[in-house]
Amino acid sequence: MRRSLPAALGVAILAVCAGHTRLDAQDSPIAGPGTAPITLHAATLIDGRGKVTHDVLVSVRAGKIERVEAGVGARGRGATYDLGSATLLPGLIDAHVHPGWYINSQGALHSGRDTDTPAQSALARAGNMYATLMAGFTTIQSVGGMEDLDLRDAVNRWQIPGPRVLTSLGQINNKNLSVDSLRSVVRAYKAQGADVIKLFASAGLGAGGAQTFSDEQLAAICGEAKTVGSRSVVHAISAGSVRAATLAGCTEIEHGTFATDAELKLMAEHGTIFDPQVCLVFQNYIDHRDVYGRSGYTEASFTSLANAIPTATEMFKHALATPKLQIIFGTDAVALAHGRNADELLCRVKAGRKPMDAVTSATSLAAKALGLGDHLGVVAAGFDADIIAVRGDPAASIEAVRNVVFVMRGGVVFAGKH
Numbered sequence: 527m528r529r530s531l532p533a534a535l536g537v538a539i540l541a542v543c544a545g546h547t548r549l550d551a552q553d554s555p556i557a558g559p560g561t562a563p564i565t566l567h568a569a570t571l572i573d574g575r576g577k578v579t580h581d582v583l584v585s586v587r588a589g590k591i592e593r594v595e596a597g598v599g600a601r602g603r604g605a606t607y608d609l610g611s612a613t614l615l616p617g618l619i620d621a622h623v624h625p626g627w628y629i630n631s632q633g634a635l636h637s638g639r640d641t642d643t644p645a646q647s648a649l650a651r652a653g654n655m656y657a658t659l660m661a662g663f664t665t666i667q668s669v670g671g672m673e674d675l676d677l678r679d680a681v682n683r684w685q686i687p688g689p690r691v692l693t694s695l696g697q698i699n700n701k702n703l704s705v706d707s708l709r710s711v712v713r714a715y716k717a718q719g720a721d722v723i724k725l726f727a728s729a730g731l732g733a734g735g736a737q738t739f740s741d742e743q744l745a746a747i748c749g750e751a752k753t754v755g756s757r758s759v760v761h762a763i764s765a766g767s768v769r770a771a772t773l774a775g776c777t778e779i780e781h782g783t784f785a786t787d788a789e790l791k792l793m794a795e796h797g798t799i800f801d802p803q804v805c806l807v808f809q810n811y812i813d814h815r816d817v818y819g820r821s822g823y824t825e826a827s828f829t830s831l832a833n834a835i836p837t838a839t840e841m842f843k844h845a846l847a848t849p850k851l852q853i854i855f856g857t858d859a860v861a862l863a864h865g866r867n868a869d870e871l872l873c874r875v876k877a878g879r880k881p882m883d884a885v886t887s888a889t890s891l892a893a894k895a896l897g898l899g900d901h902l903g904v905v906a907a908g909f910d911a912d913i914i915a916v917r918g919d920p921a922a923s924i925e926a927v928r929n930v931v932f933v934m935r936g937g938v939v940f941a942g943k944h
């Protein structure tokens with residue numbers, strides 16, 4: 527049965543506001559994956575590893591992909607969802623999102639000091655999650671706030687429509703702490719349920735992005751993360767901070783705006799995963815200058831954001847030319863960018879990434895980088911049924927990723943007609 531999405535969202539939000547009541551999966555407003563088979567038929571499948579097949583029938587049961595067949599002919603016509611000329615691909619993965627960021631009831635960026643109620647915050651964040659899912663993103667890595675605990679939980683219990691969430695629950699950036707204290711902060715996040723550790727190795731873009739934590743502090747944080755079985759994701763803007771985070775053994779580097787060929791090569795040699803941003807995060811602040819201007823962003827910050835676009839684009843071209851560098855997809859989506867995540871794919875292709883490689887970076891490569899590669903990021907038998915369909919062929923024209931016509935996460939259909 528096709529679900530009415532706004533109704534599902536409304537019911538879900540009531541459940542969030544109800545607070546402490548725990549619901550079992552079968553009592554949740556969104557029915558979880560059933561045992562009845564669901565079949566999808568489409569003209570084309572991009573499997574997430576760069577392979578293309580045609581006239582495809584995908585069979586899903588109990589949240590998993592059971593079978594993928596190509597060249598099915600007349601059998602395709604009996605599919606539960608016949609998506610015609612559309613292209614199927616794995617649900618997209620955004621490795622850097624801030625689902626907790628939203629515009630408050632006064633029209634400025636929400637902060638802990640405004641007058642929004644917890645219910646208003648929960649509703650706004652549920653809206654961010656819904657927009658992200660409808661844009662075809664079925665998994666996000668949030669880096670991160672404590673509110674993610676409830677968002678992750680609500681999605682897992684089928685209370686709200688949204689992407690599955692990995693979260694750092696917070697960000698480590700106090701350079702006055704001793705290495706022992708920093709190690710205990712890592713353990714505390716892990717104990718609270720963090721999926722990943724997020725730290726700042728550098729100042730922000732506007733402040734020039736110079737290294738903040740010492741080499742020893744970086745080694746302590748990323749080393750402790752490894753000890754407790756977590757990945758470490760590092761904000762690093764300057765070349766020096768990228769170098770230091772790489773040498774400290776951190777798992778994944780974000781931004782890298784001023785990285786040079788030397789740092790890009792170093793990351794490749796160390797197997798450090800790189801998640802640069804080319805446009806969306808910068809452009810989003812500029813496009814919403816009124817709102818962010820009311821929220822404390824100055825003329826100088828808008829200028830440095832505008833200047834960052836050509837700088838980041840040039841750096842990205844060098845990253846693409848660096849042999850063996852693992853580049854994944856992450857947008858740094860903040861308030862008003864949720865649901866526009868795919869725009870970043872377009873700029874990356876404009877900067878020179880092949881469209882198919884861009885898709886792979888947001889599917890199988892991102893899944894592997896996030897430690898989910900054994901069950902997500904690929905449309906193949908045995909994988910979780912996170913599948914989207916887009917109108918057109920993204921491998922020929924990446925703009926197609928903005929035209930999402932079908933969304934399934936964990937075997938549950940959130941958008942798409944029979």
Ligand SMILES: [Zn+2]
Binds near residue numbers: 622624858
């Ligand atoms: Zn960020």
